[in-house]
Amino acid sequence: xxxxxxxxxxxxxxxxxxxxxxxxxxxxxxxxxxxxxxxxxxxxxxxxxxxxxxxxxxxxxxxxxxxxxxxxxxxxxxxxxxxxxxxxxxxxxxxxxxxxxxxxxxxxxxxxxxxxxxxxxxxxxxxxxxxxxxxxxxxxxxxxxxxxxxxxxxxxxxxxxxxxxxxxxxxxxxxxxxxxxxxxxxxxxxxxxxxxxxxxxx
Numbered sequence: 001x002x003x004x005x006x007x008x009x010x011x012x013x014x015x016x017x018x019x020x021x022x023x024x025x026x027x028x029x030x031x032x033x034x035x036x037x038x039x040x041x042x043x044x045x046x047x048x049x050x051x052x053x054x055x056x057x058x059x060x061x062x063x064x065x066x067x068x069x070x071x072x073x074x075x076x077x078x079x080x081x082x083x084x085x086x087x088x089x090x091x092x093x094x095x096x097x098x099x100x101x102x103x104x105x106x107x108x109x110x111x112x113x114x115x116x117x118x119x120x121x122x123x124x125x126x127x128x129x130x131x132x133x134x135x136x137x138x139x140x141x142x143x144x145x146x147x148x149x150x151x152x153x154x155x156x157x158x159x160x161x162x163x164x165x166x167x168x169x170x171x172x173x174x175x176x177x178x179x180x181x182x183x184x185x186x187x188x189x190x191x192x193x194x195x196x197x198x199x200x201x202x
Contacts, residue, residue, distance in 0.1 A: 005099065005141065008035045009076035011088050012042040019049050020150045021131045022082050025138045026055045028145045029080065039074055041067075053153030071095035080141060081112075082134055101140040103133055114140040 010029060013019045019042070030038045031054070040055055041062045050059050062070055071079070072095040079092045081102030089108035092100045101114040109115050116136045119126040131148040138145055163173060171177055178200050180192075 005035060005077045007037040007039070007074070007076045007078075008032075008141070009071065009074055009079040009097065010038065010040045011079060011081050011083055011092075012040050012046065013082050014043055014046070014085075016046060016049060018082075018130060019046050020152065022134050023050075023053075023055070023150045023152065024131070024145050024148050025080075025082065025134045025143070026050070026058075027053075027151065028138065028143050030055055030058050032143055034142070039076065041071070049152070051153075052155050052158070053151070056153075067091055068094045071097065078141060080138065080143075082137065086111075099141070101137060103137055116140060 008029060010026065012026070013022055026040060029035070030040075032038075038058050039060050040050070040058045042050065042059050044061045047059055047061055050056050060070075060074075068091045071091055074095075076095075076097050078099035078101065079095075079097045081088050081092065081100065084103055084105040086106040086108045089100065089102065089106075089111040093111050099114065100112045102108070102112050102116070104112060104115040104117045109117070116133065116139075118128060118133065131150075135145045135148060167173070180197060180200075
């Protein structure tokens with residue numbers, strides 16, 4: 001099947017953390033010589049996550065409206081859905097993408113031609129690491145993901161700018177420090193407890 005797929009469309013995750021965890025899959029896909037073309041559809045705010053790396057030339061910002069039309073215009077042979085949304089699978093069907101691979105989540109299993117069914121126990125989904133699930137989804141199209149460690153690329157110029165900014169704040173090069181981003185879109189359930197921050201500071 002894989003040898004017949006010339007143009008692969010990948011719908012990237014919508015959240016920063018999920019996109020970072022997807023970078024091994026994206027890198028494996030763009031380096032897979034079976035595909036003549038790989039397009040990574042990504043939301044505008046997240047395009048910068050892929051900047052300066054091997055996936056940047058393949059990134060295509062998808063509009064908030066008209067995403068289905070944009071997909072149809074690409075005329076892809078297959079779509080790899082790295083999101084778990086029902087709407088993404090519907091778009092793939094409406095865009096007439098013949099091969100649709102993804103995780104059978106959010107009630108969209110029937111819309112996929114190739115699916116990974118996450119394990120369940122007593123009627124409830126068993127939690128598995130996102131990186132592992134994304135790797136299994138990529139495997140549906142024969143994409144081999146050799147390792148699951150996320151990789152972010154950056155320009156030397158950017159590294160120098162960040163280093164200078166840290167030094168202006170009193171953090172010398174080589175000095176140990178902890179960088180925290182204490183925020184979460186879904187509220188306190190995803191936040192580290194305050195006492196943990198205090199313990200790290202101590």
